[in-house]
Amino acid sequence: MMENGLDENSDDICLDDAAELVVQFSELMLAFEFEQARELVETSKRRSPRSSLWVTVMDALAGIARCDVVYFSLSFLVRKQQFLRRETILEKDYEDISKALDAEMERRTVEEENIFIESIVQNLYIYVSRRRELLRIYHQVLAEISEELIDKIVPTLENIQVSIENSLHSPLLGGLFSLMNEEVSILLGCFLTYNALTSCQILPSLTELKGLQRNIIKWTNRVEDLTMAIEKRRPSLLIRIFASSPTCSFPRLGIITWFTYFLHFLIAKFSIYFHDALLPHSVPGEIRFTFPQPHAGLNFYPLFQAFFKRTTPICIGLFLDYEDQSFPLGETRHHGGGMRNCKTCSHLLGPTGKKYAPLVRIGIPEHKKFFSDWFLLVEGMIKQARSRNLSKSSNSKRLKHKFDSATGTITYCALIERRIFFAAIYRAKNSQYNAKALIVEQFVGLVINSLNGSKVAAELKSVASR
Numbered sequence: 001m002m003e004n005g006l007d008e009n010s011d012d013i014c015l016d017d018a019a020e021l022v023v024q025f026s027e028l029m030l031a032f033e034f035e036q037a038r039e040l041v042e043t044s045k046r047r048s049p050r051s052s053l054w055v056t057v058m059d060a061l062a063g064i065a066r067c068d069v070v071y072f073s074l075s076f077l078v079r080k081q082q083f084l085r086r087e088t089i090l091e092k093d094y095e096d097i098s099k100a101l102d103a104e105m106e107r108r109t110v111e112e113e114n115i116f117i118e119s120i121v122q123n124l125y126i127y128v129s130r131r132r133e134l135l136r137i138y139h140q141v142l143a144e145i146s147e148e149l150i151d152k153i154v155p156t157l158e159n160i161q162v163s164i165e166n167s168l169h170s171p172l173l174g175g176l177f178s179l180m181n182e183e184v185s186i187l188l189g190c191f192l193t194y195n196a197l198t199s200c201q202i203l204p205s206l207t208e209l210k211g212l213q214r215n216i217i218k219w220t221n222r223v224e225d226l227t228m229a230i231e232k233r234r235p236s237l238l239i240r241i242f243a244s245s246p247t248c249s250f251p252r253l254g255i256i257t258w259f260t261y262f263l264h265f266l267i268a269k270f271s272i273y274f275h276d277a278l279l280p281h282s283v284p285g286e287i288r289f290t291f292p293q294p295h296a297g298l299n300f301y302p303l304f305q306a307f308f309k310r311t312t313p314i315c316i317g318l319f320l321d322y323e324d325q326s327f328p329l330g331e332t333r334h335h336g337g338g339m340r341n342c343k344t345c346s347h348l349l350g351p352t353g354k355k356y357a358p359l360v361r362i363g364i365p366e367h368k369k370f371f372s373d374w375f376l377l378v379e380g381m382i383k384q385a386r387s388r389n390l391s392k393s394s395n396s397k398r399l400k401h402k403f404d405s406a407t408g409t410i411t412y413c414a415l416i417e418r419r420i421f422f423a424a425i426y427r428a429k430n431s432q433y434n435a436k437a438l439i440v441e442q443f444v445g446l447v448i449n450s451l452n453g454s455k456v457a458a459e460l461k462s463v464a465s466r
Contacts, residue, residue, distance in 0.1 A: 015116055018116075019116075019171075021040070021041070021044050022061075022120060022173060023171070023175075024040060025037050025040055025041060025061055025065075026172065026173050026175035029064075029065065029068065029175060029176050029179055030175035030176065030179045032072070034065050034068055035065075035069070037061075037065040038062050038065035038066060041058055041062040041065065042062055044058065045058040045059075045062070053104055053114065053117050053118070054117060056100060056121065057117060057120055057121060057124070059097075059100065060100065060121070060124045060128075061124070063096070063097045064097065064124070064127065064128065064176075066093070067090060067093050067094055067097070067131075070086070070090050070093075071131065071135065071255065072254065072255045072256065073254045073255075074086060074087060074090070074138065074254045074255055075254030075258075080142065083142060084139075084142075087135060087138075087139055091132060091135055094128050094131055094132050094135070095132070097124075097128050098125060098128050098129060098132070101121050101125045102125065104121065105118065105122075120172060120173065123167050123170060123172075123173045123177075124173070126164065126167060127167070127176060127177065127180065130160050130163060130164060130180060131180070133156065133160060134160070134180075134183070134184070134187075137153055137156065137157070138255070138258075140153070141153075150191045150194060153191060154188065154191055154192065154195075157184055157187060157188040157191070158188065160180075160184050161181065161184055161185070161188070164177050164180060164181060168181055183255075185215070186215050186216060186219065187259070189208060189211065189212050189215070190212060190259065193208040193212060196208065216256075219256060219259070220256055368401065368412075400412065400413055400414065401413075
């Protein structure tokens with residue numbers, strides 16, 4: 001006699017209880033309560049029948065909970081060899097779970113088949129397989145990221161989304177797959193926004209960045225209780241598996257922290273770091289800058305370390321053209337008295353062809369609203385990064401603007417958190433057509449004058465005067 005698909009013998013389990021267990025586990029995982037999810041499974045396992053297939057399910061659930069907490073605590077801020085060592089161990093643990101699930105499924109015969117449990121096994125196998133794919137993606141971007149790499153990663157992420165789509169609606173494991181889907185969606189959004197920025201699609205990028213910021217903040221807030229719980233229960237474990245940071249005594253989970261700093265990096269993609277970039281003037285009246293090429297590979301390991309170690313002032317700058325006078329997919333370059341189109345970004349070039357100033361340049365009529373939106377986005381991200389050090393936080397100055405009749409430009413500026421200066425220049429319709437050198441010089445002057453009296457003004461002045 002069969003009841004609910006299971007033999008009535010010593011190995012029987014109550015399907016209602018089993019379903020409730022899987023649902024609770026899935027919901028706890030979605031809430032980042034990995035430790036509670038593991039304890040739930042371990043407790044239930046001691047009371048459950050010894051059906052080999054159900055034992056395999058319980059072992060897999062407990063293993064996923066153990067692996068996922070390590071997965072989300074992987075940090076790019078540790079030494080590269082340390083990350084790779086942890087990543088290799090984690091990959092092996094996920095592989096062991098996959099092999100156990102696969103081996104158990106192969107042992108089942110048609111007569112012994114149980115659709116309820118085997119569907120769980122199949123879904124768990126899919127989850128672990130996709131988790132391993134994501135782990136390989138993080139492995140790749142740790143070494144170096146480029147447009148070519150992103151072009152390969154994006155289809156992989158899209159395939160992962162498609163492969164887990166049906167599982168998202170599972171009444172049992174929907175929460176577990178929702179956890180993965182949120183991560184994949186944010187990661188995919190980051191890479192697509194990166195590509196949009198490198199193509200100078202600034203307006204679409206701003207919309208995407210604002211959406212990413214909301215999603216990442218919402219996702220980050222959900223791990224607060226988890227990290228605090230880990231700190232209270234096992235402080236030594238926290239020190240061992242989380243990256244240390246001089247800016248906050250209790251960093252968030254590593255992978256989620258990575259998303260936050262990736263968002264910072266996307267903002268900084270078209271930013272000017274004056275304290276690093278200003279070089280001695282080679283030609284009177286000109287200001288020379290150095291800046292990575294738009295398609296140059298970027299190593300994320302030193303980049304993320306720099307965010308924590310940076311003590312010098314930062315200036316984030318934008319230059320926008322009026323209405324529709326800019327090239328829709330590219331920018332103009334001033335070279336030897338002439339202008340030519342560049343499909344990646346805008347640079348002011350000197351007589352020898354050297355790049356002088358990287359400038360974001362697009363056509364937009366509502367410049368005030370655009371700068372206000374961009375400023376609020378930058379301000380929100382900077383404050384989020386410093387939210388744990390509330391004693392040192394401060395309100396930002398209001399975004400100010402003024403018109404300069406000499407160059408025909410409107411400038412916007414604000415000081416964020418005392419040390420990060422936001423400045424932007426909008427070239428009005430009556431501005432000089434070839435006034436880029438004057439505009440860049442005005443831009444630096446705007447930075448120095450606005451920071452006058454602050455702790456970072458002297459450093460900026462000394463760098464600019466060299």
